[in-house]
Structures are given as structure tokens and as C-alpha cells.
Amino acid sequence: MRGGLALGLLALAACQSPSMTSAIPPPPPGNTPTIPEVIAASKPDEWRRIDPENTLYMDFPNGRVIIELAPHFAPNHVANIRALSREGFWTNGAVTRVQDNFVTQWAQAAEPARPPKVGVEKLTAEFTLPRSVVTKFDVLPDPDTFASEVGFVDGFSAARDKDSVWLTHCYGMVGAGRDADENSGGGTELYVIIGQSPRALDRQLTVVGRVVQGMEIMSAFPRGTGDAGFYKTPAEHQHYADIKLAADVPAAQRTNLETLRTDSASFQTLVNSRRWRKDDFYKHPVGRIGLCNITVPVREAK
Amino acid sequence: MRGGLALGLLALAACQSPSMTSAIPPPPPGNTPTIPEVIAASKPDEWRRIDPENTLYMDFPNGRVIIELAPHFAPNHVANIRALSREGFWTNGAVTRVQDNFVTQWAQAAEPARPPKVGVEKLTAEFTLPRSVVTKFDVLPDPDTFASEVGFVDGFSAARDKDSVWLTHCYGMVGAGRDADENSGGGTELYVIIGQSPRALDRQLTVVGRVVQGMEIMSAFPRGTGDAGFYKTPAEHQHYADIKLAADVPAAQRTNLETLRTDSASFQTLVNSRRWRKDDFYKHPVGRIGLCNITVPVREAK
Numbered sequence: 357m358r359g360g361l362a363l364g365l366l367a368l369a370a371c372q373s374p375s376m377t378s379a380i381p382p383p384p385p386g387n388t389p390t391i392p393e394v395i396a397a398s399k400p401d402e403w404r405r406i407d408p409e410n411t412l413y414m415d416f417p418n419g420r421v422i423i424e425l426a427p428h429f430a431p432n433h434v435a436n437i438r439a440l441s442r443e444g445f446w447t448n449g450a451v452t453r454v455q456d457n458f459v460t461q462w463a464q465a466a467e468p469a470r471p472p473k474v475g476v477e478k479l480t481a482e483f484t485l486p487r488s489v490v491t492k493f494d495v496l497p498d499p500d501t502f503a504s505e506v507g508f509v510d511g512f513s514a515a516r517d518k519d520s521v522w523l524t525h526c527y528g529m530v531g532a533g534r535d536a537d538e539n540s541g542g543g544t545e546l547y548v549i550i551g552q553s554p555r556a557l558d559r560q561l562t563v564v565g566r567v568v569q570g571m572e573i574m575s576a577f578p579r580g581t582g583d584a585g586f587y588k589t590p591a592e593h594q595h596y597a598d599i600k601l602a603a604d605v606p607a608a609q610r611t612n613l614e615t616l617r618t619d620s621a622s623f624q625t626l627v628n629s630r631r632w633r634k635d636d637f638y639k640h641p642v643g644r645i646g647l648c649n650i651t652v653p654v655r656e657a658k
Numbered sequence: 659m660r661g662g663l664a665l666g667l668l669a670l671a672a673c674q675s676p677s678m679t680s681a682i683p684p685p686p687p688g689n690t691p692t693i694p695e696v697i698a699a700s701k702p703d704e705w706r707r708i709d710p711e712n713t714l715y716m717d718f719p720n721g722r723v724i725i726e727l728a729p730h731f732a733p734n735h736v737a738n739i740r741a742l743s744r745e746g747f748w749t750n751g752a753v754t755r756v757q758d759n760f761v762t763q764w765a766q767a768a769e770p771a772r773p774p775k776v777g778v779e780k781l782t783a784e785f786t787l788p789r790s791v792v793t794k795f796d797v798l799p800d801p802d803t804f805a806s807e808v809g810f811v812d813g814f815s816a817a818r819d820k821d822s823v824w825l826t827h828c829y830g831m832v833g834a835g836r837d838a839d840e841n842s843g844g845g846t847e848l849y850v851i852i853g854q855s856p857r858a859l860d861r862q863l864t865v866v867g868r869v870v871q872g873m874e875i876m877s878a879f880p881r882g883t884g885d886a887g888f889y890k891t892p893a894e895h896q897h898y899a900d901i902k903l904a905a906d907v908p909a910a911q912r913t914n915l916e917t918l919r920t921d922s923a924s925f926q927t928l929v930n931s932r933r934w935r936k937d938d939f940y941k942h943p944v945g946r947i948g949l950c951n952i953t954v955p956v957r958e959a960k
Contacts, residue, residue: 456874457829457953499801501948527759527854536938551877552829552950553854556932560940572758572881575853579874630858636838638862646803648854651759 381628382643387636388629394622395653402620404511405657406568406613408602410434412441413611414462414570415597421570422602422611423530426512429523430482430564433532437543437564440475441601445544450593454577455585457551461533463544465593472544479542481534482562484520493521494618496627498644502555506647508618512566513647515558523563526553526648530565550575553648568613568654616653626653683930684945689938690931696924697955704922706813707959708870708915710904712736714743715913716764716872717899723872724904724913725832728814731825732784732866735834739845739866742777743903747846752895756879757887759853763835765846767895774846781844783836784864786822795823796920798929800946804857808949810920814868815949817860825865828855828950832867852877855950870915870956914959928955 389397412423427434440446450465464470471477493516495507503515506524513526523529530548534541541562548567567574582588602610616623627650632641691699714725729736742748752767766772773779795818797809805817808826815828825831832850836843843864850869869876884890904912918925929952934943 454878456877498803500803501800502944502946538941551853552948554951555948556935556940556944556951558944560942575758576756576878576880578878633858638858639840640862642804642858642860644804646854646857649856649858 383625383628383632386634388632388634388641389625390629390635391626391653394626394629395616395655397625398616398620398622402617402622403614403655403657404617406615406654408605408610409438410565411602411613412437412565413600413602413605415600416570416573416594419570419573420611421573421596422568422613423565424511424568424613424615425565426523426563428510429485429512430532430562432479433482433541433543433562433564436475436479437546438601440472440543441599442604443472443474444598445470445472445475446596446599448595448597449599450595451574451577452580452593453547453584453586454550454579454594456579458549458554458585459547460550460574460577461545461547462596463533463546465590465595467590469544475542475544477542477544478537478540479562481538481541483538483559484522487516487519487521490514490516490521492619494623496645496647496650498631498646500647502558508650508652511615511618511652512563513650515647522559524553524647525549525555525557525561525563527551528567528571528651529553529563530567531557532562532564534561548574555648568615569611612657613654614657618652623652685927685930685934688936690934690936690943691927692931692937693928693955696928696931697918697957699927700918700922700924704919704924705916705957705959706919708917708956710907710912711740712867713904713915714739714867715902715904715907717902718872718875718896721872721875722913723875723898724870724915725867726813726870726915726917727867728825728865730812731787731814732834732864734781735784735843735845735864735866738777738781739848740903742774742845743901744906745774745776746900747772747774747777748898748901750897750899751901752897753876753879754895755849755886755888756852756881756896758881760851760856760887761849762852762876762879763847763849764898765835765848767892767897769892771846777844777846779844779846780842781864783840783843785840785861786824789818789821789823792818792823794921796925798947798949798952800933800948802949804860810952810954813917813920813954814865815952817949824861826855826949827851827857827859827863827865829853830869830873830953831855831865832869833859834864834866836863850876857950870917871913915956916959918955920954925954 410425414421451462453461500506532541533545580587712727716723753764755763802808834843835847882889
């Protein structure tokens with residue numbers, strides 16, 4: 357079996373540029389470090405404080421869900437989401453759709469929805485960025501089914517080809533719902549990926565951020581029994597109090613978070629410890645990891 | 659962007675053997691058929707009746723979960739699971755662990771567990787089969803991060819290398835929990851994958867089957883707050899009445915299911931319609947699909 361695995365690795369290595377495969381050398385022999393061990397050994401400057409201007413709080417009865425927005429990839433959508441939050445567009449809103457192994461989606465609870473006052477309903481799609489404007493891309497060495505290169509841009513899972521870079525629909529990533537028209541989304545309805553990552557959505561919807569706390573809340577709502585997992589009745593709605601920008605919340609009520617920088621040595625150690633995971637339970641290192649199998653560490657800032 | 663995507667496809671095509679990439683030609687121009695359309699156009703002989711001897715019912719207050727066992731891959735575990743069911747090992751059992759984006763696990767509710775009477779607690783691991791004994795493997799044409807070839811064996815997601823074939827930890831696949839010793843599992847504790855497929859588990863645990871009905875129940879339980887997602891208190895346990903083999907249930911109480919054969923023309927059409935999905939919403943066909951992004955259709959048998 358090991359021989360066969362090695363062979364598979366060689367076959368797949370042929371798909372990778374030498375610089376990519378050699379970017380991350382194998383770890384030393386013996387057990388690989390655990391994620392808590394990697395975090396404990398990390399340096400303070402390997403963490404990035406999450407900006408309150410790019411942080412959304414969604415407070416449910418059973419806890420706070422926190423989203424980090426991605427203004428670099430979706431500047432117009434993020435600006436609109438800030439405006440919608442500040443005008444109270446989502447006050448007393450609800451999760452209205454939970455489609456198993458796909459998405460949890462939320463918006464206003466009222467039907468028909470109140471139109472935005474300051475924000476807007478529709479924006480031009482922000483699916484990709486020109487590769488030339490994304491100067492830092494922390495590439496992963498292993499093959500991906502959907503893209504020729506995958507990795508992270510400042511903590512967000514991403515992919516790129518020779519022309520463009522885009523955020524990927526990995527577990528926990530947040531996007532803007534739209535109608536058939538690609539320019540019909542704007543952030544008034546948002547969704548988060550809750551199952552096997554549906555990467556076929558990449559470059560077909562605007563990804564606006566990632567959940568950095570509370571995925572265990574977003575993923576455990578009862579699944580909707582209507583078309584596409586929409587709840588059939590308002591009684592099924594899962595209500596949240598509001599969606600507030602952290603910057604608009606009194607400092608004492610904020611949850612201050614920091615995320616491990618994906619360009620740090622500790623993150624590289626973490627990725628490699630997952631690729632070659634070996635411990636008392638995992639006895640056969642695979643030597644590979646999928647983009648969407650990596651959760652970038654986030655912790656409360658000291 | 660399209661040019662970039664085409665380039666990516668060429669680069670990845672180089673990873674595939676010609677026979678694999680040519681196995682599934684692109685669909686005709688225009689919108690691809692929906693899954694219901696593919697199913698509606700399928701022929702009766704393209705469906706395989708799921709054998710009651712390989713079918714488990716797990717009845718929760720909110721519905722029935724149905725598991726198809728994989729005796730070809732894990733004969734000793736499946737025989738033991740049948741014995742455990744027949745001796746009432748799981749009567750009044752419960753889900754005791756739900757780790758977000760990983761697994762839902764169930765067993766007896768009582769601690770300490772009653773030892774099996776007819777079945778056994780531990781079996782030799784059944785991680786892989788020699789490639790020579792698996793004569794039919796319905797291969798997928800697109801690259802996979804973890805294995806050199808992936809596809810389906812009689813409806814079960816699988817991977818293979820030159821030496822062996824194994825079932826993969828895709829969303830909805832069921833495995834036998836174990837301790838650190840690879841031969842310490844036997845089926846007394848079972849788990850199902852509920853998030854981004856943790857393929858690093860492949861060939862490290864014995865996969866015994868797949869959920870064919872009720873994943874929306876298994877994936878929506880509250881996440882446990884103890885170590886590894888175990889519920890901290892018995893009060894949190896999610897109880898099921900029993901785990902019964904369909905063959906042991908009166909015919910009138912059975913749910914008779916059939917699954918689309920993965921060696922059928924209609925399944926190939928379905929896979930290709932997902933690879934090249936094009937409709938009013940999906941405007942940019944990707945031309946690729948991941949193994950764990952495919953759900954094999956299952957329906958009530960007529």
C-alpha cells in the first residue's frame with residue numbers, strides 16, 4: 357500500500373511546478389505537531405489582528421457568529437454590506453434557507469423584504485481579480501480538482517490561473533446570493549458553505565468573506581424542506597438579533613480576534629503537519645492536503 | 659477568465675491518462691440536464707435494488723436514517739454489524755459525538771457500554787482490497803488531491819492505486835470508530851462524515867457503508883462541546899430507537915430503495931452534466947467535478 361501511495365505521489369507531482377512541490381519540505385521523522393502545539397509555538401508577529409471594519413457580528417440566541425469580510429476581493433459588496441448593516445437592513449433578520457451539504461442562507465425575515473435605504477440591492481459581480489493585482493499568494497503544493505493553483509491570500513482560501521485570482525467556496529466561506537443575472541447580487545442575502553465544498557460555485561458568485569467564529573451554529577440548523585432547502589414557513593426561520601459591524605459596537609462588547617498569517621512559518625508548519633499527519637491514531641502519512649481541508653487558526657486577541 | 663480556465667484544464671489534462679479523459683466526452687452545447695431530468699430519462703435496468711441484508715434502519719424521533727452496508731469491502735465488519743443489530747446491541751442507543759465539519763458518531767447510550775454477546779468489539783482492519791479483486795471501477799476523469807484514480811465501485815465512492823482499492827471518506831460515508839490500535843474497531847461505534855470530506859482518513863479507518871437516506875438528520879444535530887465533539891452530558895445524547903437490519907423488519911415496515919448504477923449510461927450523463935453544468939444560473943461550465951461532490955441518486959423502489 358505504501359509503495360502504491362508513493363507511486364501516486366510521483367504521478368501527481370508531475371502536475372506541480374518544482375517550485376511548488378519544493379516549497380514545503382517534508383517534516384522531520386516522528387509524530388507531527390498538533391495544531392495546538394503549532395499555535396503554542398507561534399510568535400505574536402505571526403498573527404494578524406482582524407479589523408473591526410471588516411468584521412460582522414451575527415448574534416443568535418445560542419451564540420455569536422463572526423464573519424471576516426474580504427474587501428480586497430469584493431470592495432463594492434463589502435462597502436454595501438457595511439452600509440446595509442449601518443442602516444439596520446438586517447435588524448430582526450433570519451436564516452431562511454438551509455440546504456443540506458450545501459449552504460445556510462440568511463436575509464431579512466419579513467416577506468416581502470424592505471428595500472435598502474442607503475445600501476443597494478444589486479451590484480456588478482466581483483468574481484475574480486486580475487492576477488497582477490494580487491501580489492501575495494501563499495500556494496499549497498498539492499493538486500486541486502478545480503484549479504491549477506490553490507492556496508491562501510491573507511487568510512482567505514483562494515485559487516488562481518495565469519490571468520486571475522478568486523476566493524474559493526470552501527467550508528465556512530461566505531458569498532452573496534443572486535438571481536440568474538450575475539449582477540443581481542449585492543449582499544442583501546448572504547450564504548455560508550456548510551458541507552462538502554461546492555467548488556463549482558467558484559467564479560460564479562461573489563465571495564465576500566469567511567466565518568471565523570460560530571460555524572458550529574451555522575451548520576447545525578434544521579434543514580429546510582422547501583425547494584433548495586428554503587424553510588416552508590416563517591415559523592421555521594432561525595432569527596438573529598441583527599448583523600452589526602464590529603467597528604459600530606462599543607469596544608467592551610467586541611470579540612477581538614486575530615488570525616494566524618498564512619504567510620508565516622508557523623502556518624507552513626501547520627499545513628505540513630496536516631499533509632504528513634502522523635501520530636498515535638494517524639499511522640500512514642498521506643503527504644497531501646486539500647485546500648478546503650485546512651482551517652486557518654483564529655483566536656481571541658490578547 | 660475563460661481563456662485562463664481553458665489553460666488550467668489543459669494543464670490538468672496532462673495529469674490524466676488519455677483513456678480517462680476520453681472516457682467521458684463533453685456534453686452537447688446548450689444547457690446541461692438537471693439531475694431530475696437525468697433520473698426521469700433513466701431506464702429501469704439502470705437502477706440496482708438495495709439489498710435488505712445490507713440495509714440498516716436507524717429510527718430517530720424526526721425520521722429514519724438508512725445506511726447501505728459495503729460487505730464487499732468490509733465483509734467481517736458488516737457481518738459483525740448484522741450480528742450486533744440482531745442481538746439488540748444498539749437498542750435505545752444514541753448519537754454521542756458531533757464534531758463540526760467532521761463526523762457524527764453513534765453507539766450505545768449507556769456508559770459503560772454493555773459488551774456484545776454474539777458480535778465482537780474488535781476486528782482486524784479492513785482498510786483496502788487488492789486491486790486484482792475489484793474488477794469493476796467506474797473511474798472519474800478529473801484530478802483528485804489524495805489519490806491517482808477515484809471513482810465508484812457499485813455506488814460507493816472509492817479510490818485506487820496500482821496495488822489496492824479503498825472506499826473514501828466522502829460526505830455521507832459511514833466508518834467504524836477505533837482506538838489508536840488499527841485493529842481495535844469492529845463496528846460497535848459508527849460515524850458518518852458531515853462536513854468537508856476528510857480524505858486523510860482514507861485507509862486509516864474501515865469504511866463500512868454510506869447513508870442513502872436521512873443525511874439531513876445526521877448532519878443537523880447540535881455540535882458537541884466536549885473534546886473531539888463528544889457531548890459532555892447524557893442529556894445531550896440524540897437517541898434512536900434501535901438499529902435494525904431491513905431484512906429483519908416486516909416487509910410492510912421496510913423502505914425499499916434502489917440506487918442508480920454507477921456503471922450506467924444515465925450515471926455517466928449525470929456526472930458529465932455536473933462537470934459541465936450550464937443553465938440559467940451556472941453560466942461558466944467548469945468541466946470538472948470532485949469525487950465527493952457527486953451524490954449517487956437513490957429513490958424508493960417501485
